[in-house]
Amino acid sequence: MTLPSTAREIRLASRPEGFPTVDDFQLAEAPVPTIGDGQLLVRNIVMSVDPYMRGRMNVGKSYVPPFEIGKALDGGAVGEVVASNAPGFEVGDTVLHFLGWREYGAVDAADAVKVDPEAAPVNAYLGVLGMPGMTAYAGLLDVAAFKEGDVVFVSGAAGAVGQVAGQVARLRGAKRVIGSAGSDEKVKYLVDDLGFDAAFNYRNGPVGELLAEAAPDGIDVYFDNVGGDHLEAAIDSLTMHGRVALCGAISNYNTKTPSGARNIGLAVGKRLTLRGFLVRDHEHLREQFAREVGGWIAEGKLRYQETVTEGLDRAPEAFIGMLRGENTGKALVRL
Numbered sequence: 001m002t003l004p005s006t007a008r009e010i011r012l013a014s015r016p017e018g019f020p021t022v023d024d025f026q027l028a029e030a031p032v033p034t035i036g037d038g039q040l041l042v043r044n045i046v047m048s049v050d051p052y053m054r055g056r057m058n059v060g061k062s063y064v065p066p067f068e069i070g071k072a073l074d075g076g077a078v079g080e081v082v083a084s085n086a087p088g089f090e091v092g093d094t095v096l097h098f099l100g101w102r103e104y105g106a107v108d109a110a111d112a113v114k115v116d117p118e119a120a121p122v123n124a125y126l127g128v129l130g131m132p133g134m135t136a137y138a139g140l141l142d143v144a145a146f147k148e149g150d151v152v153f154v155s156g157a158a159g160a161v162g163q164v165a166g167q168v169a170r171l172r173g174a175k176r177v178i179g180s181a182g183s184d185e186k187v188k189y190l191v192d193d194l195g196f197d198a199a200f201n202y203r204n205g206p207v208g209e210l211l212a213e214a215a216p217d218g219i220d221v222y223f224d225n226v227g228g229d230h231l232e233a234a235i236d237s238l239t240m241h242g243r244v245a246l247c248g249a250i251s252n253y254n255t256k257t258p259s260g261a262r263n264i265g266l267a268v269g270k271r272l273t274l275r276g277f278l279v280r281d282h283e284h285l286r287e288q289f290a291r292e293v294g295g296w297i298a299e300g301k302l303r304y305q306e307t308v309t310e311g312l313d314r315a316p317e318a319f320i321g322m323l324r325g326e327n328t329g330k331a332l333v334r335l
Contacts, residue, residue: 127330
């Protein structure tokens with residue numbers, strides 16, 4: 001195939017104050033990169049927008065370096081290899097890598113993983129079979145030490161991670177699975193499509209009251225994607241020796257005045273475990289995750305949705321919409 005000389009990419013134009021706007025991004029033309037030894041030239045097919053990317057737009061100490069102003073952003077993507085200078089990879093291979101937000105990327109072969117588009121749709125490798133799915137699986141089983149018979153509460157349950165976490169709990173034998181979401185439509189999706197025992201729209205009242213109504217006997221495990229008032233409500237509802245997997249705190253990502261749990265003192269008397277985690281620390285579960293979750297999907301036991309935006313130029317819009325909770329399931333951009 002004849003490659004173009006230039007291709008489009010999305011750069012960070014400025015560091016957002018509060019919620020990002022489209023003016024914080026720049027659509028730019030750049031030369032299609034030349035690859036060196038051990039590299040692949042990849043034409044991206046689909047890319048991911050994820051909550052953690054918001055933190056990388058700020059300057060500050062974190063577990064991952066911040067994005068640089070004037071340079072292309074990056075993140076998970078799946079694409080087709082169009083040139084290879086690396087053994088084990090051929091033109092036409094489909095790979096998962098982390099140079100999203102651009103049409104073409106020069107990817108180090110060490111950072112690329114071959115995926116099979118015949119075994120699952122390519123989108124799934126960025127969602128239910130990718131980082132979000134693995135995050136849900138590891139967070140629930142490793143971090144929160146889920147066991148059969150637990151009552152589980154998942155916040156942001158209609159998102160990419162939450163939709164998997166709740167279903168893994170159900171399929172692993174939870175006594176009751178409860179989810180929160182930001183619309184009545186999403187609540188219906190959780191109960192009717194995903195098999196949650198109960199769900200509530202957190203915009204309909206104080207989260208503590210809504211959770212107490214959904215879980216009158218308390219909860220044993222809380223999978224936290226939201227933080228703030230959700231974490232506070234969960235601490236109130238957690239039973240003795242309850243466990244919390246701290247995955248994210250999206251309620252605080254775009255505010256200058258973050259809110260926290262005012263009742264953290266209850267964790268002492270209840271002997272609670274609140275544990276933060278990063279998915280990369282749980283690679284020992286990778287094969288088990290792929291086998292178990294992949295099997296459930298093949299059998300139709302685990303379902304999922306995606307919200308797909310068409311066009312690289314609309315990636316900033318998709319990202320902002322995801323932060324506002326406009327997506328159901330994994331938020332993706334098809335290039």
